[in-house]
Amino acid sequence: MSKTTDYLVKPGGKLTGRVRVPGDKSISHRAVMLGSLAQGTTRITGLLEGEDVLGTLGAFRAMGVAMDGPNHGALAIHGAGLRGLTTPTKPLDMGNSGTAMRLMAGILAGQQFDSELIGDESLNKRPMERVAEPLRRMGAVITTAAGGRPPLKIKGGQTLRGIEYPMPVASAQVKSCLLLAGLYAEGDTIVSEPAPTRDHTERMLRGFGYPVLTRDARISLRGGGKLVACEIDVPADISSAAFFLVGASIAPGSDLMLEHVGINPTRTGVLRILTSMGANLELMNKREVGGEPVADIRVRAARLRGIRIPEEQVPLAIDEFPALFIAAACAEGETVLTGAQELRVKESDRIAVMAQGLRRLGIYAAETPDGIVIQGGRFRGGAVDSHGDHRAAMAFALAAPRAAGTVTVSDCKNVSTSFPGFVELAARAGLSINIE
Known part of the structure; x- marks a missing residue:
């Protein structure tokens, strides 16, 4: 039987410096x-x-x-x-x-x-x-x-x-x-x-x-x-960058530059949603590489507010919602997502897995058939199960800087499917993360 991988992430810290996430x-x-x-x-x-x-x-x-x-x-x-x-x-x-x-x-x-x-x-x-x-x-x-x-x-x-x-x-x-x-x-x-x-x-x-x-x-x-x-x-993957966009937005004192990120307009729903929530994002050095638009993205900590996510943005941010749910949990007020049934048939039922994990960390999260309602609050420490979903695992890891105690994320082996070197890169940016 293959052994599982768990993440142990200590609270506090901020994300700074320059990182380039893996290719799209x-x-x-x-x-x-x-x-x-x-x-x-x-x-x-x-x-x-x-x-x-x-x-x-x-x-x-x-x-x-x-x-x-x-x-x-x-x-x-x-x-x-x-x-x-x-x-x-x-x-x-x-x-x-x-x-x-x-x-x-x-x-x-x-x-x-x-x-x-x-x-x-x-x-x-x-x-x-x-x-x-x-x-x-x-x-x-x-x-x-x-x-x-x-x-x-x-x-x-x-x-x-x-x-x-x-x-x-x-x-x-x-x-x-x-x-x-x-x-x-x-x-x-x-x-x-x-x-x-x-x-x-x-x-x-x-x-x-x-x-x-x-x-x-x-x-x-x-x-x-x-x-x-x-x-x-191949540009850096905006879906992988999303975890750092959210982490730096919610961790006080953060100032992070994400290099060479693909900003294809059919993939930038995450940028539009975070900006609507009040995130401090700056696109710099815009260019085109092999027919794909690319930019460096500077992200600084900001006070986020809850929003009703426009349904037309859902297909343009479908892979980034686990990270966005963490942003919603740190925002003031309520965030409502509808029209996202597709999330139930991803690597896991991402609505169920994220709602369950958020509740374990002390956040109000109510599932709906095609979405979720999240009330902003304060993360406590605790143990959450990613159910083998690479994006859920990384999202919960990036919640830790705003948590009251250590966050343990179980079943993280599949992170290597989309983001080899995630733990090393996150640690270099300032996350206090270890593999158990």
Whole structure:
């Protein structure tokens, strides 16, 4: 049995200095996928070497793609072309990553060989019918386990046809899955989204020379083209930066600079929400790197106030809510979140896990079916369970500077999926954190 990892975080302290969090997970996954399907050698710098991305990398190696690295974020991928993948000899293990499984389903639906996607215990509880059903409409043959859960078995050799698909729920993963399947489909694949979601796939396809048309809420591409290798510098992940944005906002005396953070407008809901709460954020040295906007973000301690979070911001901050719930717990007054049902089917039921942990630390937190109501207060010390959710674990760790006593966070092993080196970086910034 693998041993668990617990965090022991002492109260007090402040966050200062300069830190660069690891590369963006969403962009790293997509860079590995498109680089593997491109013609020529794609060179990536700033790649996130977390377990999720390494799982994606291993899957393409298992399908015959040659790679050099990764080494300190540098990776060279010798692309196989869209039709050059080879039959894997065993199921492809996506570990803890819903992104990887859903996007890979789109790619594998267009291959000539049979394949199977498996995951860990947490991933095996997550809904996959949301990609399997529209892929079947395109002509794919896919079976899932009971309840539309993994593993996914995909039959090769099918002829895919482009479809027009209005997404019932805003999801960048469903949109990306269908666009990737569309690379192999006859005719046009058109996805319309009910609310804007992250657009890394569209931007990166264009970076690899593949035409993608975006008009209002409709995104379309035509099958039968090719991807051409390019160079990609992955920005620091705003989802990982979010923990430090919140930590420095709530710990008195903090003044922290987060370097080279991706500020793609489909991902900056966290900045807008924190600013609405009164956070002191300054975007400096704005620039564009490989089609993605980047900035350094200076964050200083501030008095936060509770707000009603606008529902249109929810898809633009979906991964940052565990950190934002900690901000809400330190704010004056009440924070109300609605329209966030998606949080219940992440690595954990994030609404339930965060509400339970906040209550353990003395904060009023009431779950609703699609959100939460948090009353600002004072953290006491105590023990909370992250339920194996990497973002919940990091969020609770960053609550400690404002706590009355030591905070112990259990089941933190999965933090390495998205943020290798989290404890070391947090300690360097001023958090009094140890691994138990």
